[in-house]
Amino acid sequence: MSASGPRTIGSFAIERELGAGGMGVVMLGRHATLDRPAVLKRLRPELSASPDLVERFAREARAAASIHHQNVVAVYDWISWRGEHYIAQEYVDGVDLREALAQVQRFPWRCAALLTLELARGLEAIHVRGMVHRDVKPANVLLGRNGDVKIADFGIALDPTSDGLTRPGTTVGSPPYIAPEQLLGERVDARGDLFGLGILLYELLAGTPPYRQPGEGETASLLALIQRERFEPLRRVAPGTPRWLKRLVRQLLRARPRSRPASAQRVRRLLEARLRAFPAEARLELATWLWEEGVFQPREGDTVVLSPEPAHPRLARLARGLAYGAALGGSLALGAIAYAPSLLPHGARPEARLRFLGAERLQVAVDGGAPAAVEPGSERALAPGRHHLSLLWPAGTRQELDLDLAPGERRSLSLAPP
Numbered sequence: 001m002s003a004s005g006p007r008t009i010g011s012f013a014i015e016r017e018l019g020a021g022g023m024g025v026v027m028l029g030r031h032a033t034l035d036r037p038a039v040l041k042r043l044r045p046e047l048s049a050s051p052d053l054v055e056r057f058a059r060e061a062r063a064a065a066s067i068h069h070q071n072v073v074a075v076y077d078w079i080s081w082r083g084e085h086y087i088a089q090e091y092v093d094g095v096d097l098r099e100a101l102a103q104v105q106r107f108p109w110r111c112a113a114l115l116t117l118e119l120a121r122g123l124e125a126i127h128v129r130g131m132v133h134r135d136v137k138p139a140n141v142l143l144g145r146n147g148d149v150k151i152a153d154f155g156i157a158l159d160p161t162s163d164g165l166t167r168p169g170t171t172v173g174s175p176p177y178i179a180p181e182q183l184l185g186e187r188v189d190a191r192g193d194l195f196g197l198g199i200l201l202y203e204l205l206a207g208t209p210p211y212r213q214p215g216e217g218e219t220a221s222l223l224a225l226i227q228r229e230r231f232e233p234l235r236r237v238a239p240g241t242p243r244w245l246k247r248l249v250r251q252l253l254r255a256r257p258r259s260r261p262a263s264a265q266r267v268r269r270l271l272e273a274r275l276r277a278f279p280a281e282a283r284l285e286l287a288t289w290l291w292e293e294g295v296f297q298p299r300e301g302d303t304v305v306l307s308p309e310p311a312h313p314r315l316a317r318l319a320r321g322l323a324y325g326a327a328l329g330g331s332l333a334l335g336a337i338a339y340a341p342s343l344l345p346h347g348a349r350p351e352a353r354l355r356f357l358g359a360e361r362l363q364v365a366v367d368g369g370a371p372a373a374v375e376p377g378s379e380r381a382l383a384p385g386r387h388h389l390s391l392l393w394p395a396g397t398r399q400e401l402d403l404d405l406a407p408g409e410r411r412s413l414s415l416a417p418p
Contacts, residue, residue: 008032009029009040009079009081009086010077010079010081010086010088011031011032011033012029012030012031012032012038012040012088013029013030013032014027014028014029014040015027015028015029015030015037016028018039021041023043023044023047023053023057024041024042024043024044024047024057025041025042025044026039026040026041026042027039027040027041027042028040028091029088031076037091037093038076038088038089038090038091039088039089039090039091040079040086040087040088040089041086041087041089042084042085042086043057043084043085043086045084048083048084048085054085057085057087058078058085060087060153060154061075061078061087062078063131063154064087064089064154065078066129066131067125067126067129067131068125069121069122069125069126070121070148070150070279071118071119071121071122071125071148071149071150071151072122072125072126072150072151073089073090073092073142073150073151073152074089074090075087075088075089075090076088076089076090089152090150092142092143092144092148092150092152093144093145094142094143094144094145094148094296095142095143095295095296096138096139096140096141096142096143096152097115097138097139097141097142097143097200098137098138098139099295100138100143100290100295101138101203101204101207103293103294103295104293104295105207106204106205106206106207106238107204107205107289108289109205109238109240109241109242109245110275110285111204111285111286111289112201112204112205112245113201113245113271113274113275114275114277114282114285114286115141115149115204115286116197116200116201116204116267116271117268117271117272117275117277117282118149118279118282118283118286119136119141119149119151119197119200120197120264120267120268120271121264121268121279122149122150122151123136123151123190123193123194123197123264124263124264124265124268126151126193126264127190127193127263127264131154132188132189132190132192132193133151133154133193133196134178134182134188134192134193135153135174135177135178135196136151136177136193136196136197136199136200137174137177137196137199137200138200138203139153139174140152140153141200143286143290143295145287145296146283146287147282147283147284147285147286147287147288147290148283149282149283149286175211175213175222176199176209176210176211176212176213176222176226177196177199177200177209178192178195178196179191179192179195179196179226179257180195180223180226180227180255181257183222183223183226184223189257190263190264191257191258191260191261191262192257193264194252194260194261194263194264194267195252195253195254195257195260197252197264197267198248198249198251198252198253198260199211199253201245201248201249201252202231202234202249202253205234205237205238205241205245205249206232206234206237206238207237208237210231210232210253211225211226211231226255227255228255229253229254229255231253233246234246234249244274245274248267248270248271252267291412292355294377297357298357352381352382352383352384352405352406353379353380353381353382354379354380354381354382354403354405354413355377355378355379355412355413356374356375356376356377356378356379356380356412356413356415357376357377357412357413357415360376360393360394360415360416360417361373361374361375361376361394362374362391362392362393362394362415363391363392364380364389364390364391364392365389365390365392366380366382366387366388366389366390367387367388368388368390371390371392382405383405384405384406385404385405386402386403386404386405387402387403387404387405388400388401388402389401389402389403391415393417395417397417
């Protein structure tokens with residue numbers, strides 16, 4: 001924390017600055033009594049002189065605080081402290097979707113659909129309150145290290161008392177993620193958020209939004225493209241996408257609001273029916289993929305959970321309920337989803353796999369065999385059963401470890417020298 005800012009704000013002890021946005025500075029704090037982390041957003045001092053901006057900041061806090069849902073960032077408090085204004089809200093330990101997309105480029109279709117399902121659940125909760133978010137974009141979607149998906153930033157949300165109109169000639173939101181009616185300053189309802197959801201889903205599948213970010217003076221050309229629904233078909237840019245999911249994207253990106261799905265609830269029900277994923281299952285699958293893609297890196301004491309490819313369709317359902325993790329001393333962490341061998345098809349005995357996550361190259365000897373070098377992120381196939389691993393570090397340090405591997409199981413070792 002810089003010398004210019006206080007180390008304590010109300011009941012929160014400030015730990016560090018996380019970043020800055022258009023309206024304020026974002027800091028990580030900890031509640032002194034409850035001992036839980038929180039994000040504090042401070043309105044920039046030069047903006048505090050404007051009553052309108054202070055009211056907009058307070059409206060953001062009231063809007064978000066009225067929603068209690070696992071897919072929406074929770075707001076804890078609105079604080080006026082020594083002439084400055086703060087919003088205290090839930091801390092999500094992870095990254096935003098913009099950062100994740102920059103790293104992985106695109107999502108597999110199922111992970112993209114699962115993430116969209118989680119967003120639809122959050123939007124449904126927002127819309128039930130009579131609110132419209134109006135800024136659904138990757139930077140406002142937070143991904144937790146445990147697979148959480150949360151909608152953030154209610155800075156331009158409409159509350160139930162608003163008429164849904166902006167001033168003529170004014171665009172509110174972030175092109176190209178906003179609906180054409182929002183670009184025109186017309187009345188915006190929940191279907192405007194669904195258009196933004198369609199943009200996000202397309203970008204998750206294709207790696208880029210269907211419409212590019214407009215340059216200065218190009219808003220009119222962007223609007224014309226959106227109104228004509230001129231974007232590259234997913235069959236070209238994401239050919240492995242199921243037909244039903246491509247159809248959903250087209251419906252969400254309709255230029256006319258009444259041609260889009262009527263509600264986030266309908267989108268949520270469609271995705272649930274197709275994916276058959278409860279919230280806990282969606283989080284687990286998303287976390288698995290994000291960890292395996294390196295979006296998140298193990299930290300000391302972490303338990304990393306990874307999922308193998310299902311050996312049989314019946315096992316895919318079972319695996320979601322059998323996740324477990326075990327921390328093994330210091331910075332060595334294990335995670336796995338185990339398949340029940342009794343449910344394997346007759347004669348099938350899929351190999352077990354071991355994946356190493358760590359910062360250094362090391363040598364591993366299995367069951368007294370010759371040591372073999374392994375690189376961070378590499379995998380080794382092992383026969384199911386009990387194995388003794390001897391881990392040999394470059395500095396000559398040795399670690400011994402026993403592992404029981406079930407058929408089809410994959411374990412992840414997060415390693416650092418002892």
